[in-house]
Amino acid sequence: MPYSQIISLMIALILVVGAPSGPEPLLSCMTILVLWLLKTSAWICLTVWLLNRSLATRAPSLVLEKLQWASLIPLIIDFYLLEIKSLLVFLPGVSFFPTIIEITGISLFILYLILLWTSYWWVLRRKGLLKSPLREDLGFRLRLILPFLVLYLILSVFSDLLGVIPSGKFQELLKKPFAELISFTLFLILILLFMPPIVRTMWGCVPFPKGPLRTLIENFLKRTNISFREILLWSLNGEKSCTAAVLGLFPGFRYILFTPCLVRHLLPQEVEAVLSHEVAHIRHRHLLWYAFFLGTYTVVLYRLIDPLGTWLISRRLFLEILTRLQYWPDTISSFLAVLPLGILFVLYFRFLMGYFMRNFERQADLSVFGTQGHPWNLINALEKVALLAGNIRNQPNWHHFSIAKRVDFLNRIARHPELKDQYEKKLLLSKGLFIGIAGLLIIIPGLLPTQSWEDSAKSNLTKLYIERLASNREQRPELYIIIGNIFTQKKEYANAVNAYKHALDLEPENPEILNNIAWIYATADDPEFQKPKEALMLASKAARLKPEGYILDTLAESFFVNGYVEKAIEAEEEALKKDPSRTDYYRSQLQRFKKAASD
Structure with missing residues (x-):
């Protein structure tokens, strides 16, 4: 099974989903195209050079595996330096099927893999080490990962179709934790x-x-x-x-x-020994364990990510780091946000799950003692496979022990049968520990004082920015904006409006500030701050200065609270066109406005 390729594809998907999609990239389309061609050409030259060097060590396949992981680097450049996601959001159909962006990103990663495989084929073919034609070689490698891509595509399209069902209640139900777990x-x-x-x-x-x-x-x-x-x-x-x-x-x-x-x-008895190994995977329910590992990772991450994030931002040092990052480009801060998830994914599947995969293979090897009474046929089969595959007897593998280690283990069990039961107990203990630790990680978040951490985080953040304002003679409107945002989340509207107005004094034509004040006046649940006419005036000015999706959404809300429902619908439809990345939210707004118009 192409485990490494599957994991690298999932990492590529994380990178694509986490990449920022601003209103427009900093570079022109032509500049991006030229830089992309230069970068891709440099990638091809680098892979050819490294593969040529690997021939001296007689381990080109090991270098190929490492380069397959390195193929994520040009993808990172595409989405975090060239910012091509800002162009992809305007592809036809993205507003209805957001998965198009993810498919395009995965397709780019596969393109880099194809270029790498082509370089590998060319290097080996030139040295007379490979006889198969390029089309056959690429076809074989693509067929290995194609089923997983097709299944992902089917599930993604199905998910997008659920997202366009015109029912506000159904969409709200889909966003609930229980519904997400069921899905x-x-x-x-x-x-x-x-x-x-x-x-x-x-x-x-x-x-x-x-x-x-x-x-x-x-x-x-x-x-x-x-x-x-x-x-x-x-x-x-x-x-x-x-x-x-x-x-x-x-x-x-x-x-x-x-x-x-x-x-x-292989001889018939050797084929039977190999079959005994494969059957043992079924008898020991290893495939079910793999599904369990995947499900556990998802549930534990889902349970931990919010409490862990809340705890981190409640720490003063972490908050100071975050406040510095806000002045960095969005691409860098987005990459730093995605990086821990990618590292955690690799650590979990490559190392923790890899530990169990290697030992499941070893457990499957031991089944031959029960079916044939000895390991000699399986040992012969393994030695033949190592020889036929190009003398890979000592080649390491993250999801298999090397064939040399597997043969040595079978020989030791044949000499000391009591070691078999000891090994089975050790593996059973490992599985028990995994279940116990995973269970604790799922239960613990419900016992943590997350609300206290959240209050502490907001308080610390407010103090931090107030301290910066007090210590900085040059007044910076963005600091007042952040303080206003914090007070808005806490529904302390008086403090929020006061902070925004301080910012507005420094930058009277700042559309962000105008938009934020308008949003409070249009949506506040405190009657003192419900000011529909002022909201419409401010939102209209903000939309003229910067007609982005989120500002047009505020304008639509302002039209709506003033009773101009048709204009609210028009503004929200324009917001949907401007910002396809928030399709679900804008559609829910449109449904609310249209329902009010029909009543």
């Missing part, structure tokens, strides 16, 4: 159900031919009470791909896969 669970079930048949189709698998070997496989599966949909031949690229796999958690969607290389070079 994630349903998506996970859909993945488990439909991934196997999608993979079968896109990987070009065909039924295993009838004959003595298929009969041996079927008898073994019957003897071990394993239900399956079909036994398949999985044609991978070239003769070096000798492997087997199990696809599918549920019997009706489960496939047993063998590559032709494995069938051609």
